[in-house]
Amino acid sequence: MYVAVKGGERAINNAHAWLAEERRGDTGIAELSIEQIREQLALAVNRVMAEGSLYDPDLAALAIKQSRGDLIEAIFLIRAYRTTLPRFGASEPLDTGAMDCDRRISATFKDAPGGQILGPTFDYTHRLLDFKLAAEGGAPEAVSEPADPMDIPHIASFLGAEGLLQEEAKSDATPRDLTREPLSFPADRAVRLQALTRGDEGFLLGLGYSTQRGYARNHAFVGELRIGKVPVEMEIPELGFAIEIGEIDVTECETVNQFKGSKVEPPQFTRGYGLVFGQTERKAISMALVDRALRWEELGEENAGAAAQNVEFVLSHSDNIQATGFVEHIKLPHYVDFQAELELVRRLRREAEAAQQAAAPDATQPMVEEPAE
Template sequence: MYVAVKGGERAIDNAHRLLADARRGNRDVPELTLDQISEQLALGVDRVMSEGSLYDRELAALAIKQARGDLIEAIFLVRAFRATLPRFGSSEPVDTGAMAVRRRISSTFKDIPGGQILGPTFDYTHRLLDPQLAESGDPAEPATAEASDAPTPRVTDILRQDGLIEESPVAEDDSAVGDLTREPLNFPAGRDLRLQNLARADEGFLLALGYSTQRGYGRNHPFAGEIRFGDVEVFFEAEDAGFAVPLGSVALTECQMVNQFKGSATEAPRFTRGYGLAFGQSERKAMSMALVDRALRAQELGEDVKAPAQDEEFVLSHSDNVQATGFVEHLKLPHYVDFQSELGLLRKLRAEFNQDQPELREAAE
């Protein structure tokens, strides 16, 4: 057994050298820089920041380079990095209503105050591969128009004024916010913990679950009340300075789903809500998150819990792609001893079977 371990060490070292070479690829091709990744693969960087649960473009770009473009591996690297730094504290909750909007659309109202702003979007592109991109060359400069100072209130704020939509839950004290990086997740989980889990959840997993609700597995009649992407200022109550210091701004995508209405004997019917918030320009993620957030509120809203997307324990326990990949991929690690004992047991059972039923054995042969 020792022989195998020693041989393994050399093989592992050489495998990592080969990995580094494979990562570099053909050395005649110029090496990628982090700036190139951050600027030109920006949405991949946004996804790694969201699911890595760490806002730092440069680190996410480094992780993508190191992971050879494997985004889940990159997310894993970013999560591992965050464990190396101390936490100074928590920011004040960001005000998405004060966002410097770079995109903002509503599928529920055509004429929203502040307008429908398309921003940099894949929507309305024809999804035809562009051969020109295979050549280098700069695109035309973007068009400009006079920017308006008109506020862009959240669509849900407009519906709220008329009492047509439920109010967001408001805790008396923001200090008791659950944090699943500090305490293990228990069920039932509060909506704060559910949203934290969904914010770092795998986009593909949430997309599939959100889609399943649309196809009838926990239907909740969603409208994209509003999707907005832009820059939000972050403030941090610094103990040493004695006031909330500005840290700079982060890019966020927010999705407000407006869902099927609900009323009771004592309350007039109102639309219900699902909420999504993600780092960077992560529209599919924010929309999927909002659909799943709403689905997970089934019990609270008196709906039957019978679809996967409504099952809190199922969703929250399987949403994290770092945990998921760890457990799936650990099957690659040596299980020689486990397997030897299974093999021994199987041989014993087969020997017993053959002893008991020699005629079957003959028939089988």
């Protein structure tokens, strides 16, 4: 029997009204604008764009304001919004080699052509709270020096020239899109990368860390990390040729991993790849580590049984909107389900008690309080 229960409408409306009031906080304090969030909480905005899988800084800033800074809630809002947008098409694949780099570092080659460009990084800060910011941050100015308009080639191309780095397969095949077809296994690398780039940063960070600690054993170097602007090109159906339809900030990380060789591949370096919307360096590095771990099968490596090697485990749990939906739904009314469980447990208890009394009518031991399966 299914019993529908109605009610709570007044309570829900009032809860939402209170939420709105709490969101605003103390009205004696100036309200945050979307522009302030976009400009001054840019890394939160970037995370919401990356995991919301929609590049639009103003929308991400609005979502952060609406969600009171709960970034997973903000990502949820963006995911819901993006389903309402018609899809105009797909871009040409980004040319990250043509990036205007704000940052570009390599942990493997000190003297890489193009140089080591630190960019606006937290690295090398002392992680001491800066109480000057609590008073008045002011408008600090960056130092500028004449820029050398040289190309900044991908580090991978140097190792590739020697044949020491596994080559990427050249292809223009249309990738499967997991926003259009359900996830199914085995998942090819294109689907895996799509899932990873929109996956939860914390989850991927933990998995990436696990690979470094020995679960799936792959000792990675950051061959290159670059952050900057790349143009996005799309072929316009009305015109029959491609134009640039915009410009986005992305973070790209390529790891190189020592590889002893296998039945199918010679000894060489292999690669893990991370590409994420915005300045999202921790996420891009984590993505590259997990991507590399998931490639064990195509490289003919041993399956060590590690979580980061298990494509079904990783891809089924990396999406924080799916995860939060299922984890959090158990707080919602389950009155009827639970009523049925309650009845079951009571009946099992009665039966156990009756059986016990039949076996030893004088027994005085208390019931063991264990939930019945």
